[in-house]
Amino acid sequence: MKQALSRRLGFTEIFELPVTVDLRTAARALGICRGTAYRLVYEGTFPCSIMRVGRQYRIPTAELMRLLGIDERPMYAVDLDAVPEPQQNATPA
Incomplete structure (x- = not known):
């Protein structure tokens, strides 16, 4: 029986990932099936570094994001550098 394909991770979901995945x-983030991912690991051609922790493979999220061309810093709806500083109350005490 064939396993159902998982849907690809969305842009916002990627920013919610833990330090390793x-x-x-x-x-899912790369848009490849699990079988292809394991084959690439066994061939030594997976495009990110891989850590073996017990029986699991872990991939650093920061490296995965760089591979996808996503900047590591958080993104905001408003550019915080463009927001003016709040004005201090200039009345004498």
Whole structure:
């Protein structure tokens, strides 16, 4: 029986990922199936560094984001550098 394909991770979901992710999550972010991800690991051609923790593979999220061309810093709806500083109350005491 074929396993149903997981949907690809959305842009906002990627910013909610923990520091490392499992191979299945990394595959979803890259838009490849889990079988292809495991094959790339075994061939030594997975595009990110891989850590083996016990029986699991872990991929650093920051490296995965760089591979996807996503800046690591948080993104805001408003550019915080463009917001003027609040004015101090200039009345003498």
